[in-house]
Amino acid sequence: xxxxxxxxxxxxxxxxxxxxxxxxxxxxxxxxxxxxxxxxxxxxxxxxxxxxxxxxxxxxxxxxxxxxxxxxxxxxxxxxxxxxxxxxxxxxxxxxxxxxxxxxxxxxxxxxxxxxxxxxxxxxxxxxxxxxxxxxxxxxxxxxxxxxxxxxxxxxxxxxxxxxxxxxxxxxxxxxxxxxxxxxxxxxxxxxxxxxxxxxxxxxxxxxxxxxxxxxxxxxxxxxxxxxxxxxxxxxxxxxxxxxxxxxxxxxxxxxxxxxxxxxxxxxxxxxxxxxxxxxxxxxxxxxxxxxxxxxxxxxxxxxxxxxxxxxxxxxxxxxxxxxx
Ligand SMILES: [Fe+2]
Numbered sequence: 659x660x661x662x663x664x665x666x667x668x669x670x671x672x673x674x675x676x677x678x679x680x681x682x683x684x685x686x687x688x689x690x691x692x693x694x695x696x697x698x699x700x701x702x703x704x705x706x707x708x709x710x711x712x713x714x715x716x717x718x719x720x721x722x723x724x725x726x727x728x729x730x731x732x733x734x735x736x737x738x739x740x741x742x743x744x745x746x747x748x749x750x751x752x753x754x755x756x757x758x759x760x761x762x763x764x765x766x767x768x769x770x771x772x773x774x775x776x777x778x779x780x781x782x783x784x785x786x787x788x789x790x791x792x793x794x795x796x797x798x799x800x801x802x803x804x805x806x807x808x809x810x811x812x813x814x815x816x817x818x819x820x821x822x823x824x825x826x827x828x829x830x831x832x833x834x835x836x837x838x839x840x841x842x843x844x845x846x847x848x849x850x851x852x853x854x855x856x857x858x859x860x861x862x863x864x865x866x867x868x869x870x871x872x873x874x875x876x877x878x879x880x881x882x883x884x885x886x887x888x889x890x891x892x893x894x895x896x897x898x899x900x901x902x903x904x905x906x907x908x909x910x911x912x913x914x915x916x917x918x919x920x921x922x923x924x925x926x927x928x929x930x931x932x933x934x935x936x937x938x939x940x941x942x943x944x945x946x947x948x949x950x951x952x953x954x955x956x957x958x959x960x961x962x963x964x965x966x967x968x969x970x971x972x973x974x975x976x977x978x979x980x981x982x983x
Contacts, residue, residue, distance in 0.1 A: 672700050672727040678764045682747045685709045687739040688732035700727045748792055756806050759796045767819045790847035794840055797829050804979050817857055820939055825850030827935035834979045846928055849903030856886030868946045880916045883908055902926035907933050912966045930969040934976050953980055
């Protein structure tokens with residue numbers, strides 16, 4: 659039963675769940691909490707098992723509540739329930755495909771955030787297969803246009819949102835470049851979801867720093883492709899292209915990238931695709947050190963690096979894809 663009057667002792671041990679996520683669930687599998695104001699403690703909203711009808715969720719949204727909360731110790735159960743329910747929601751043809759992609763985007767970012775914070779990334783790597791299949795499923799058949807995708811992706815600063823955006827973008831780019839095999843597209847989407855895995859080891863004080871990085875901090879950041887690669891290369895369920903997306907996505911055609919400084923043809927084609935959409939998403943999203951720029955401005959900047967930082971043909975393809983807006 660809803661029980662919003664039951665106060666819970668102040669605790670930092672709650673995880674925020676956006677309302678758009680709850681729309682994917684028919685009922686709660688864990689207790690849900692509501693926060694009446696920014697300084698107050700969450701209070702119990704409804705017990706586990708209570709039905710979450712569309713009306714009820716709509717009612718909370720109309721009361722200007724953008725989120726509910728779950729206890730941190732319940733998060734694994736909640737997350738599993740969400741992943742189990744998401745598949746059916748994503749296949750529901752009554753919902754516009756853009757709404758379904760938006761839901762996927764939101765659910766995946768949240769899922770990635772929490773699983774990537776775990777010390778062991780096995781769970782996350784296992785989940786990427788399901789997520790990549792869902793991304794490819796929704797992007798297949800041109801049901802989500804490039805303009806839709808740009809509007810749907812979130813443009814806030816968050817590594818977890820970034821990898822979700824990039825997975826969608828790189829899948830779209832691969833399709834535009836002629837990759838039509840769904841299994842290959844799924845592989846590429848997985849590479850997009852894994853590409854910044856090494857950032858887990860970078861302290862958030864460095865990732866969120868608003869001023870210029872010191873040379874030592876910059877050296878630390880530059881290790882993330884190698885750190886991610888070392889974490890993944892012994893797995894037998896990842897292919898060379900995916901591993902190179904992780905290892906080479908900051909390499910430049912000119913040889914001035916990192917971690918190795920290889921050039922042109924030495925860079926895997928999937929890593930070249932990823933390099934373009936990675937920078938595109940970084941430029942069009944908020945970062946602690948600058949405000950986002952428009953899609954057109956980002957394409958203009960990326961165009962200046964065509965042939966030196968980026969592969970020329972891939973830049974041309976991404977530019978024409980995004981100019982279909
Ligand atoms: Fe990166």
